[in-house]
Amino acid sequence: MFLAKIHVTLKPTVNDPQGLTIARALGRLDFDSIESVRAGKYFEVKINGDDETSVGSDVKTMCEKLLANLVIETYTYELEAI
Numbered sequence: 001m002f003l004a005k006i007h008v009t010l011k012p013t014v015n016d017p018q019g020l021t022i023a024r025a026l027g028r029l030d031f032d033s034i035e036s037v038r039a040g041k042y043f044e045v046k047i048n049g050d051d052e053t054s055v056g057s058d059v060k061t062m063c064e065k066l067l068a069n070l071v072i073e074t075y076t077y078e079l080e081a082i
Contacts, residue, residue, distance in 0.1 A: 002047050004059045006077040008068045009040035043067060052079055 010016050018039040026034045045062070049055040059077050068075040 001082050002049060002052065002055045003080045003082050004043075004045040004047060004055070004077050005080065006043040006045065006059065006063060006067060006075060007040060008043070008063070008073050008075045009038060010073055014072045041067070046082070052081075055079060 010019075016038050019037040022039060023034055023037040026037070045059070047055050047058060049058070056077075056079055059079070063075045063077065064070060
């Protein structure tokens with residue numbers, strides 16, 4: 001069994017209104033050192049399997065078909081045996 005830790009973030013060229021809103025709110029809370037914020041998504045998926053290569057392939061397919069919008073987002077993942 002593996003635990004896939006998946007991070008999905010907007011591409012650097014894509015405007016991030018949620019990140020801008022968070023950055024402004026942090027400024028109002030006196031976090032004056034904040035330069036910028038980029039918001040994203042984080043998923044943890046438990047996957048049955050013995051072969052890290054095939055599990056990794058499944059995670060890549062999940063990301064490309066559902067979890068990430070490849071037009072505006074990128075993804076990274078880590079696999080951890082559990």
